[in-house]
Amino acid sequence: MKAAAIAQAIRRGQRRAIDVTEEALADIAARDGRFNAFTEVTAARARAEALAVDQTIAAGRDPGPLAGVPYAVKNLFDLEGIATLAGSKIERDAKPAARDGFLVRKMAAAGAVCTGALNMDEYAYGFTTENAHEGACRNPHDVTRIAGGSSGGSAAAVAAGLVPITLGSDTNGSIRVPSSLCGIFGLKPTYGRLSRAGSYPFVASLDHLGPFAGDLTDLALAYDVLQGFDPEDPAQTRQPLEPVTPRLSAGIEGLRFAVADGHFARNGHAEAFAAVEAIARVAGATRRLVVPDAARGRAAAFLITMAEGGNLHMADLRTRAQDFDPGTRDRFLAGAMLPAHWITQAQRLRADYRASVLKLFAETDILIAPATPFAATPIGQANIELEGELVPIRPNLGIFTQPISCIGLPVLAVPLADPTVAGTPNGLPIGVQLIAAPWREDVLFRAAAALERAGVVSAPPVRA
Structure with missing residues (x-):
């Protein structure tokens, strides 16, 4: 439909x-x-x-x-x-x-x-x-x-x-x-x-x-x-x-692609990186660029999220704490108690990080990065292994998205047409982020359309 x-x-x-x-x-x-x-x-x-x-x-x-x-x-x-x-x-x-x-x-x-x-x-x-x-x-x-x-x-x-x-x-x-x-x-x-x-x-x-x-x-x-x-x-x-x-029909001639390296090349399962490589091959992306300070940018996003969220819900946290989802409530409470100087420093770091990332677009038009570190997990599963360590699933699903959100760049998430190419469990879907400079949604759609015509990007059929 x-x-x-x-x-x-x-x-x-x-x-x-x-x-x-x-x-x-x-x-x-x-x-x-x-x-x-x-x-x-x-x-x-x-x-x-x-x-x-x-x-x-x-x-x-x-x-x-x-x-x-x-x-x-x-x-x-x-x-x-x-x-x-x-x-x-x-x-x-x-x-x-x-x-x-x-x-x-x-x-x-x-x-x-x-x-x-x-x-x-x-x-x-x-x-x-x-x-x-x-x-x-x-x-x-x-x-x-x-x-x-x-x-x-x-x-x-x-x-x-x-x-x-x-x-x-x-x-x-x-x-x-x-x-x-x-x-x-x-x-x-x-x-x-x-x-x-x-x-x-x-x-x-x-x-x-x-x-x-x-x-x-x-x-x-x-x-x-x-x-x-x-x-x-x-x-x-x-x-x-x-x-x-x-x-959508403009093609990708003249567009420069690069694979995001560093933070975006670790902390995921093999299928996340295989999906990136499958799309990078078709896009002709042979260059890798390290996104500087991505982990610190993500940390800043965590603190800003906790503090602003806790502040927004303070009145209900005081009077209706029992009516929150316990997992949500506890994170809001923690955010409401963060020291102000932590948030000030997080905002400073965020500004510096954004300036560093924007410099990358002098060398490329589109960065290709994983969208999630792994495919969908069972409902109710709390933890998963990443890099040999058991970590909670909920926060780590955003390990590749948070460093981009906090600096406001446009991103188009595209689905790998054949997830079995990436080796996902039972052929489950997995996607990739196409990331561009501010206000350049147009190049993201051009690139995604070309990848769609090449057959590497499209919504896989639901077989369940």
């Missing part, structure tokens, strides 16, 4: 949006019990939006580039009339959102049809979507395994074919980690590119919003319609609209 094909058929009058919507709703009802991707299905809203698309077409007006395309959002996006849960129990007592978030309004203006809200780690603080309140989100490729997080429901819904596009958030890797584990495409845009207004925050200085899709063209369509300046997000930078869909 590709968004581009659905929209084309509806725009041409070959299908009705209401029929596509009814099929999507029925499919979600029939199959999502297996994946636990949705926390709420907005059936009445979806039908109303679909009928509006059909009426627009009947009136001879343009219904938008995503006419009638079903989509869903991580449940930290505001949906009018629904409490924004952010994966929590506490927010169930919140007032319903007064209006849709900015990106939801952009999707609606493009003709897309919102089918519901999706499972996530509590307050976006996790990489596995083993939610204590809603239950674990299950990976469509093997429902005994995690979907990744914190946007696990967003990735699982796409991988399962329930909807072709979803929206999620990425603070430390929460788009790229589930994209890798579920075998789909995910975009973390440049920090400040897309508005975050109308979403529940986690770490304001690190939060990004972005789309997921099972098809690169669909991801490009979604990203194009999401762009636009919003004065309600003080972190957003006013940039011209830069659609990437017209650039």
Whole structure:
């Protein structure tokens, strides 16, 4: 189910949006019990939006580039009339959102049809979507395994074919980690590119919003319609609209690729590095560049995340501590007690680290790095061996994404078309990060499209 094909058929009058919507709703009802991707299905809203698309077409007006395309959002996006849960129990007592978030309004203006809200780690603080309140989100490729997080429901819904596009958030890797584990495409845009207004925050200085899709063209369509300046997000930078869909056929001639070395060449299983090498071969990347101080950048991200998150939830930590997921609560409490000078130093290091990494783009246009250190692990498994040491899974799933998030670079997570080439367990999916300089999402889409045409990048079919 590709968004581009659905929209084309509806725009041409070959299908009705209401029929596509009814099929999507029925499919979600029939199959999502297996994946636990949705926390709420907005059936009445979806039908109303679909009928509006059909009426627009009947009136001879343009219904938008995503006419009638079903989509869903991580449940930290505001949906009018629904409490924004952010994966929590506490927010169930919140007032319903007064209006849709900015990106939801952009999707609606493009003709897309919102089918519901999706499972996530509590307050976006996790990489596995083993939610204590809603239950674990299950990976469509093997429902005994995690979907990744914190946007696990967003990735699982796409991988399962329930909807072709979803929206999620990425603070430390929460788009790229589930994209890798579920075998789909995910975009973390440049920090400040897309508005975050109308979403529940986690770490304001690190939060990004972005789309997921099972098809690169669909991801490009979604990203194009999401762009636009919003004065309600003080972190957003006013940039011209830069659609990437017209650039998908541009090819990679003239683009310079390099494999990220150092921190990104250790602390993972063999399949993570084999996936990088498979893509690097096709891209013609023969050069390796050490990303300086990546481990220290990741450490800074940890401290900033803990401190800002703990500060945000201080009132509830004092009065409703028992209503948090215990794992989330304890990390927030620890963050709330960090010394101020640690955070000041972390921000200084972050600035220096960013300046060092930006210098690499004088030598390359795209860095290729692992997205996750290993493929999806069993639900409930707490630890895994890395570099001969038993380490906790949850924080270490972000070992390759956190050093990039904290400096705001754009990243496109791409799935290896044939995971068996990388030797993943039971052929489970695994992805790779394509990383570019700020505001160069265009080169990421050019590169990914060329890799897709070469057959090395695409969403592997779900066989489970």
